[in-house]
Amino acid sequence: MTNIRLSRELTASLAFVNRNFGLVKRYLGWELVFLSYSIINVITIGLIAVGHDNDRVLFLVIGALMWGFLSVVFHEVSESVSWERWEGTIEYTFMAPIYRFTHLVGSCSFAIIYSMLRIAIVLALMPLFFDIDLSNVNVATAVTTLVISSLSFLGLGLMAAVLPLMSTERGSQATHIMGAVLMLISGVYYEVDVLPQWIRPLSVISPGTYTLRSMRAAIINNASLTDRLPDLIILLVIGIALIPLGLWVFHLGEIYAKRTGKLKRSG
Amino acid sequence: MVALVCRNASKVFKRRKKIKTNGDLSLSQRFKRKISWKREDVRAVDDICFSMEKGEIFGIVGPNGSGKSTLVRLISTLLLPDSGTIEVFGHDVVNQHLQVRQIINRVSVEASFFKKLSSMENLMYAARLYGIDSTVAKRRALEILVQLGFEEDRVNESMQELSRGMQQKVAIARALQTSPSLLLMDEPTTGLDPRSKRDVRGFVHEIREKMDTTIIITSHDMDEVDNLCDRVAVINKGKFIALNTPIGLKKLVEGDAEDVSLEDVFMKLTGKELEEADE
Numbered sequence: 023m024t025n026i027r028l029s030r031e032l033t034a035s036l037a038f039v040n041r042n043f044g045l046v047k048r049y050l051g052w053e054l055v056f057l058s059y060s061i062i063n064v065i066t067i068g069l070i071a072v073g074h075d076n077d078r079v080l081f082l083v084i085g086a087l088m089w090g091f092l093s094v095v096f097h098e099v100s101e102s103v104s105w106e107r108w109e110g111t112i113e114y115t116f117m118a119p120i121y122r123f124t125h126l127v128g129s130c131s132f133a134i135i136y137s138m139l140r141i142a143i144v145l146a147l148m149p150l151f152f153d154i155d156l157s158n159v160n161v162a163t164a165v166t167t168l169v170i171s172s173l174s175f176l177g178l179g180l181m182a183a184v185l186p187l188m189s190t191e192r193g194s195q196a197t198h199i200m201g202a203v204l205m206l207i208s209g210v211y212y213e214v215d216v217l218p219q220w221i222r223p224l225s226v227i228s229p230g231t232y233t234l235r236s237m238r239a240a241i242i243n244n245a246s247l248t249d250r251l252p253d254l255i256i257l258l259v260i261g262i263a264l265i266p267l268g269l270w271v272f273h274l275g276e277i278y279a280k281r282t283g284k285l286k287r288s289g
Numbered sequence: 290m291v292a293l294v295c296r297n298a299s300k301v302f303k304r305r306k307k308i309k310t311n312g313d314l315s316l317s318q319r320f321k322r323k324i325s326w327k328r329e330d331v332r333a334v335d336d337i338c339f340s341m342e343k344g345e346i347f348g349i350v351g352p353n354g355s356g357k358s359t360l361v362r363l364i365s366t367l368l369l370p371d372s373g374t375i376e377v378f379g380h381d382v383v384n385q386h387l388q389v390r391q392i393i394n395r396v397s398v399e400a401s402f403f404k405k406l407s408s409m410e411n412l413m414y415a416a417r418l419y420g421i422d423s424t425v426a427k428r429r430a431l432e433i434l435v436q437l438g439f440e441e442d443r444v445n446e447s448m449q450e451l452s453r454g455m456q457q458k459v460a461i462a463r464a465l466q467t468s469p470s471l472l473l474m475d476e477p478t479t480g481l482d483p484r485s486k487r488d489v490r491g492f493v494h495e496i497r498e499k500m501d502t503t504i505i506i507t508s509h510d511m512d513e514v515d516n517l518c519d520r521v522a523v524i525n526k527g528k529f530i531a532l533n534t535p536i537g538l539k540k541l542v543e544g545d546a547e548d549v550s551l552e553d554v555f556m557k558l559t560g561k562e563l564e565e566a567d568e
Contacts, residue, residue, distance in 0.1 A: 030420040037417035041403070041410075048405035048447065110401040114463075117365050118418035119390035280369045283302055286362070
């Protein structure tokens with residue numbers, strides 16, 4: 023790829039980020055509603071453990087915070103197609119002279135930046151509600167976990183994004199079910215050991231399991247990068263596998279949509 | 290110079306069709322939906338062949354569901370043909386879709402914008418996808434909007450606050466700011482008031498004269514294609530049933546060509562009036 027082409031694709035990617043922040047600004051009322059819901063969700067979950075030890079509160083708060091982050095990454099990417107279909111712009115985006123990779127990099131970049139901003143706001147409010155001891159946090163492990171886990175959830179989001187491309191309404195419904203199953207099997211509010219035996223194998227393949235385990239170890243037990251290396255390597259492998267897989271699945275979905283006429287806006 | 294070549298392009302869609310039952314089915318049989326539904330093939334575009342010269346304005350007229358928009362989507366790289374080939378300025382729409390997308394643009398019957406964003410935000414976003422520098426894009430977009438009679442001080446209002454006519458002008462500006470070699474206008478004046486229709490038609494003439502743009506216009510409006518187009522194809526059930534200059538088409542109907550309208554031609558060719566065919 024020439025430098026000019028690369029710079030053009032980068033500009034196009036940024037156009038998606040810029041457009042999405044423009045939309046956040048214009049739908050500010052809804053953004054405040056979703057943010058309030060995220061904040062209250064973390065607080066109510068955390069309050070369940072108040073009266074128990076500090077680690078118990080942290081266990082739940084980390085679960086709620088991390089799920090808040092990962093689910094937003096997942097949904098922002100997976101619903102990018104549904105959103106454009108709803109706005110009626112999907113055909114224009116798909117006939118723009120850019121690589122699909124560029125389009126998806128733009129959507130994913132926005133998802134990560136937006137999720138991080140949201141989680142930062144929620145995190146900043148936590149000291150008002152919980153007297154938790156954070157002296158044990160290993161920042162390097164926590165940040166590394168956050169970054170590596172994003173890759174896996176972007177890959178999952180790309181695969182889920184294809185569903186609304188194939189079926190407008192049912193695809194969107196399936197995306198929500200996928201998100202809910204991820205929450206169930208990843209040990210967001212409990213250890214995965216409490217899951218029934220038959221469902222436990224799913225928690226082994228869920229990137230959420232390793233993310234939450236590593237993040238909790240970093241924040242509660244001051245686990246170093248070396249301590250968490252096995253989980254981080256698994257997360258990285260899942261991420262490296264899921265992103266190209268997600269792009270490939272999306273490519274197949276696009277071909278299917280172009281063959282069957284599903285790209286057409288609904289309504 | 291040949292702008293577009295369409296060779297035997299066909300597109301078939303599968304459609305679920307309800308089968309009439311005799312009413313003597315058991316409840317469980319009715320519950321199994323396979324009994325009352327079957328899939329059938331709909332030939333949306335059926336073996337269409339035509340070519341266009343650079344700078345030509347080509348009209349496609351036909352009733353709802355006749356295949357006009359499907360043909361435009363095939364040229365726009367939004368659909369894959371089941372058979373046949375389409376080339377835009379020598380580039381195949383399937384194998385060289387990026388090159389084709391770079392030189393085409395489309396104005397569709399729906400305005401298709403981010404409703405909460407302003408017209409300028411929508412235009413800037415579209416320009417960046419086509420690699421146009423934002424300063425150049427802004428200047429060009431404003432020029433086109435003003436030429437179309439769009440009030441300049443309204444460019445920062447959200448799209449949802451604009452009338453249908455104003456939105457369609459922004460849609461035309463979005464397509465033209467990329468200086469497309471081939472412009473696809475899919476029922477661009479449907480739902481517009483007479484004045485907006487006149488503005489759009491005037492602008493189509495102007496862009497052909499100034500930019501030598503090749504234009505395909507699909508329409509329900511026979512007068513519109515009669516006034517705008519160099520050649521017109523009549524499409525019915527996915528097939529081109531006639532293709533000629535407006536005058537050439539009118540000669541198909543007996544009588545003085547000056548008194549014959551394209552509506553008469555359509556009736557002669559299909560045995561139905563356009564509105565009747567819509568139903």
